[in-house]
């Protein structure tokens with residue numbers, strides 16, 4: 001992780017500079033919310049509180065899909081389109097397994113060559129390691145910082161393995177799922193849950209010899225999604241084909257995102273959705289903090305190995321082991 005300057009900027013000054021659109025201040029603030037130091041955490045919370053009234057004005061979009069489906073390339077094309085429409089774009093990533101080198105995910109900036117060079121874009125990869133809960137929380141806070149800095153659209157890239165796409169779904173307005181033609185050729189290999197949160201599906205790499213297959217896949221997915229989602233009554237997501245490489249199909253995706261966002265706004269659903277997301281966020285923070293406190297509790301630390309052994313030997317049941325540990329935690333807090 002990048003070190004903060006030896007002379008930290010007062011939080012108030014940092015806030016002013018972020019609102020003024022100073023990118024260095026924004027980058028510094030994101031580093032602050034990512035820091036695991038407790039004094040930094042305090043400053044970060046003070047900063048977020050100062051900036052909260054300025055947040056909330058962006059279109060928040062998650063872009064998810066299996067590794068290699070073309071997320072970064074698509075984001076580069078979409079972001080470039082948005083900039084040509086006069087918008088400022090921030091790109092954040094949630095990837096707890098990523099490797100960071102010199103402050104950026106290896107290779108990621110090179111996959112977004114146009115955005116990396118544009119002064120209308122801010123590209124920020126996620127920190128390495130840590131639990132998903134921690135990484136997702138920091139991404140959420142980074143998102144609010146980008147909003148306060150005046151970015152019109154925030155794109156959250158998340159790799160579609162594990163649970164990170166569900167964490168992303170809980171922080172955005174519109175969820176775009178990228179899929180490959182012929183990868184399984186039916187929906188069996190795909191986690192059902194993710195199809196249920198998708199607002200929009202794009203079949204990527206619809207170019208060259210892959211174009212026809214992509215079109216076939218589109219029809220197939222569209223039909224399958226209608227069956228899957230039909231009964232839920234919330235409308236089935238639109239399925240489109242796209243080629244980021246040839247810059248085709250990117251604009252229709254943006255139009256569809258915009259339409260979704262506007263519909264949410266017009267029906268009052270946007271505020272309700274975001275309110276519900278804040279509730280989920282509170283619960284996540286509580287779960288995370290309680291877990292940390294539990295495993296750091298001195299009596300728990302002392303007794304955990306012995307109780308674990310007893311459970312492993314079947315001397316006591318896992319439930320009994322948990323009951324004893326929780327009793328230690330409860331009695332001495």
Ligand SMILES: Nc1nc2c(ncn2[C@@H]2O[C@H](COP(=O)(O)OP(=O)(O)OP(=O)(O)O)[C@@H](O)[C@H]2O)c(=O)[nH]1
Nearest residue numbers: 066067068069070071072073111159205243244245
């Ligand atoms: N033919 C074709 N290739 C593409 C397209 N988009 C991406 N690719 C290629 O697919 C590979 C993966 O692209 P990325 O954009 O890095 O994919 P990603 O989903 O971000 O990958 P991870 O971040 O590693 O999960 C690269 O070699 C790209 O050049 C496209 O529209 N057409």
Ligand SMILES: [Mg+2]
Nearest residue numbers: 071072108111
């Ligand atoms: Mg990528």
